[in-house]
Amino acid sequence: ERCEGKQLAVWMRRVCLGEPVARSGKLPTLAPPLLRQLAAIGNNLNQTARKVNSGQWSSGDRVQVVAALMAIGDELRRLRLAVREQGARDDS
Template sequence: MLRQLAGIGNNLNQIARRVNSGQWGPLERVHVMTALAAVERELAALKPEHHDR
């Protein structure tokens, strides 16, 4: 699981670099932010499930 989380973190860093580089226009940035918000909601939903383990 830690290896998977590290991979996810690496992917998020790549996305952040690309967003901050200006390679994507405003519409692509909105799509990325929408997708990241969905990921955040999913992770928040998982957190209580694993908190007591």
């Protein structure tokens, strides 16, 4: 089972104590081409993070890349929230 955005401690108590875990609203269906693009973006980000962590770049370069990765992470969080909000509107 997955936590799906709920508080981890609450979820763990429910799972460990054998109580059923209520499911949150489902995500909207995304078009396969969009999913492929998002997967490719994720793969590129992982490759970049691996290279940053490998020590192949100078400290200055690593700082710039990490700052860019953090900004991308912020944008992805906003996108995830927008997708969930759209899914909630689609369900009503």
